[in-house]
Amino acid sequence: MPPACGTKYVQVTCAAFLTGYGKTTLLMQWHEVLRQQAPETGVAWLSLDEADGEPNRFLAYLILALNHAGIELAHLPHLAASQALDVQPQRTLHALRQALARENRAITLVLDDYHLAASPEVADILDPLIEQAASWLRWMVASRTRPHWPLSRWKAKGWVHEVSAMLYLSNFALAFFSLGAWGVWGTWIAEFYPTRQRTIGYGWAILAQRVANILAPSVIGMLALLIPETEGKTLE
Numbered sequence: 001m002p003p004a005c006g007t008k009y010v011q012v013t014c015a016a017f018l019t020g021y022g023k024t025t026l027l028m029q030w031h032e033v034l035r036q037q038a039p040e041t042g043v044a045w046l047s048l049d050e051a052d053g054e055p056n057r058f059l060a061y062l063i064l065a066l067n068h069a070g071i072e073l074a075h076l077p078h079l080a081a082s083q084a085l086d087v088q089p090q091r092t093l094h095a096l097r098q099a100l101a102r103e104n105r106a107i108t109l110v111l112d113d114y115h116l117a118a119s120p121e122v123a124d125i126l127d128p129l130i131e132q133a134a135s136w137l138r139w140m141v142a143s144r145t146r147p148h149w150p151l152s153r154w155k156a157k158g159w160v161h162e163v164s165a166m167l168y169l170s171n172f173a174l175a176f177f178s179l180g181a182w183g184v185w186g187t188w189i190a191e192f193y194p195t196r197q198r199t200i201g202y203g204w205a206i207l208a209q210r211v212a213n214i215l216a217p218s219v220i221g222m223l224a225l226l227i228p229e230t231e232g233k234t235l236e
Contacts (some may be wrong), residue, residue: 011130011159012139018148021143024112024216041106044069052117055089073099097133106136114143
């Protein structure tokens with residue numbers, strides 16, 4: 001289930017995977033869950049290509065996607081459809097933020113294949129939309145590469161949830177070396193020592209492991225009670 005469907009919302013959910021990992025399928029599944037759990041939410045879907053990296057073109061398609069989702073944007077859809085948006089994207093952005101603020105309901109905007117349109121100019125458009133637009137505007141983004149956004153700053157504010165292939169691979173590697181490779185290494189290296197030493201060493205090691213397994217849950221539980229909750233709070 002996407003984080004945007006939970007009780008505590010994040011601004012941006014970003015899925016960064018290589019070709020063949022099912023990014024679009026994942027977005028479609030999130031979209032379906034969101035539609036079932038929050039049918040009142042306005043959902044706009046925008047699939048991007050290489051030509052959409054031009055700022056006004058990107059803004060025009062963004063406005064049209066929001067309009068197609070039933071979001072009231074005043075005169076902006078007409079200007080976008082006729083390619084008559086202001087040559088200064090910041091003016092259009094200001095009008096778009098005002099229109100979104102008046103909507104006063106949850107809105108989720110899905111950007112599929114963002115990597116195709118990624119550019120510094122498009123990032124300059126999205127940054128203020130994410131940081132300054134209405135708090136009920138959420139983003140779901142699928143990309144082959146990690147977007148060049150200030151993700152570290154947004155994560156510190158609790159705005160971003162990332163799902164990436166590197167995260168899964170690192171977790172797999174950690175599990176493998178923790179549970180697999182080290183076990184094989186321990187079995188092999190022990191053969192260098194006499195049987196009596198192996199018996200004593202393994203006996204004490206197993207004892208320490210059992211004690212740790214008993215104490216660890218209680219210690220972690222007590223620590224959790226002492227550490228203040230920071231989820232959803234701005235870190236200083």
